Amino acid sequence: MRATKKSRPPNCAWFNTGKASGQVLSFVTNLWDLPAVVSLKFIASGGTSRCFFRFMKQEMNLTHFVCNDANAIQNMLYFTMIAAMLVLIYKKRNGIRSFKMAKIQFFKELTYSILLDILEEPQGVDWLKQNMKKFIQRE
DSSP: OOOOTTOOOEEEEEOOOTTOOOOOOEEEEESSSSSHHHHHHHHTTTTHHHHHHHHHHTTTOOOOOSSOHHHHHHHHHHHHHHHHEEEEEEHHTOOOOOOHHHHHHHHHHHHHHHHHHHSTTTHHHHHHHHHHHHHHHOO
């Protein structure tokens, strides 16, 4: 007879604390697809993932995801991590102490660099004027 999820025994793991008392800890989970040891390791590393997402939210302004598609979320996380790495490289090369200041200076330098590239093009000034007028009319 095949057991269903309701009738199956809980997914358990037992661990010795390593202390002289020989105390054994039990861990019970309802994650049926993973061994209890794997889910315990995932939970134990929860502080690392909380720290990572707090950094992404507070420092990199990743406040919400554009859609619920796993691929889109993965892409947003990768692009945000790439941007964070670029800011860290900029911070180290320029001897800046604060990540926030490095992020601000990096953004300003990137913006001015793009503007200079546009203005150096023959029709760059006209193109910039047209797009700025369009942008102002939208607001």
